[in-house]
Amino acid sequence: MQDNKYKQHTVKLQIIKFLSDGEFHSGEDLGESLGISRAAISKHVKGIQEWGIDIARVQGKGYQLARPMDLLDQKVIQASATVPVELIPVIDSTNQYLLETFHQRESGCVCIAEYQSQGRGRRGRKWQSPYGSNLYFSMYWKLEAGVAAAMGLSLAIGVAIVDALESLGARDLKLKWPNDLYYQDKKLAGILVEMSGQTGGEAHLVIGMGLNIDMRVGDNSIDQPWANLSQVFDAEMPTRNQIVIALIQAWKQVLDQYEEQGMASFVERWNALDNFKDKPIKLLMGNKEIYGIGKGINAQGGILLQTDQGIETYVGGEISLRKA
Known part of the structure; x- marks a missing residue:
């Protein structure tokens, strides 16, 4: 099981919990609390830094995070969730874990992580996954209607994410076909x-x-403009636990609706959120580039493009959309 696989991370996770308050903690105090030497603490801190956590060490004071860390809490999340939730702080990939174990799970179950060593995006791209900075979230869903009905699912989930974040006070969120959430073109x-x-x-x-x-x-490994959720709230940002709880509720609601009514019931809402509606865009299909004006999506979830030949529809597969 995954938990056993990552037992070697127990000490690192305990150190992070101590440091998450943003205060200084001496190597001596940390070692005493965890029953290990100061040298062992130093070694574990180096390992933690490889997860993308910024830890400073000041002579005479000890270790301190660059800023306090809002850690996920499985008990808090599970108390408000109607589906089973598993928190595995350090994992290869939340998606891969559920793909390998779905046969022993109920539909709607969720896996979340603080850090992914092999997070992945669409078309095999690596997804940058530093510890505690973002949210890595996967849900298993048994779609009774079968494979053919799954075509527009990423679009419906995009709507669910917007619904969840807006319920917490987020503003100005947009969607990009077929699978991205945008804020101010990022x-x-x-x-x-x-x-x-x-x-x-x-x-x-x-x-x-x-x-x-x-x-x-300043993360140079990301090859496109990106935004943080912390920019999206006028008032204080909700905790990561509150965000997970809202996402679980919204995803389950949207997936139930998708199961009953299909993609057509989300078209109007998705089009209202389309970041590229009535804007010049290009579609990349292998070596081919197709230019036109974005006109939202149709009832099947295909992208509509206004070209010199009229309105053309493109569906799924290996297509990427870019601003022209």
Whole structure:
């Protein structure tokens, strides 16, 4: 099981919990609390820094995080969730974990993590996953209607994410076809829907999301403009636990609606949130580029493009949308 696989991280996770208050903690005090030497603490801190956590060490004072950390709490989340929630602080990939274990789970169950070592996005891209800075969230869903009905699912989930964040006070959120959440023309979150085969008529889907919450400025490994959720609230930002609880509720509600009514019931709402509606865009399909004006989506979730030939529809597959 995943928990056993990551037992070697127990001490690192305990150190992070101590440091999460943003105060100084001496190596001696940390070692005493955890029953290990100061040298062992120093070694573990180096390992923690490899997870993307900024820890300062000041002579005579000890270790301190660059800023306090808002850690996820499984008990708090589970108390408000209607589906099973598993928090695995350090994981390869929340999507991969559910893909490998879905047969022993109920539809709607959720896996969340503080850090992913092999987070992935669409078309095999690596998803940057520093510890505690963002949200790595996956849900297993058994779609009774089968594979063919799954085509517009990432679009419906985009609507669910906006619904959840707006319920907490977020503003000016937009969607980009087929699987991104945007704020002020910058990427805020990505959605990845993966399938683990089909038995009979039903499809077994894992829907993953990486949401930037407090990503460090100056991360040069990201090749497109990005935003943090911390920019999106006028008032104080909700805790990460509150965000997870709202997401679980919104995803389940939208997936139930999707199951009953299909993609057509989300078209109007999605089009109202379309970041590229009536704007010049290009679609990248392999080596081919198609230019036009974005006209939202149709009832099947296909992107509508106004070109010299009229309105053309493009559906799924290996298509990327860019601003022209």
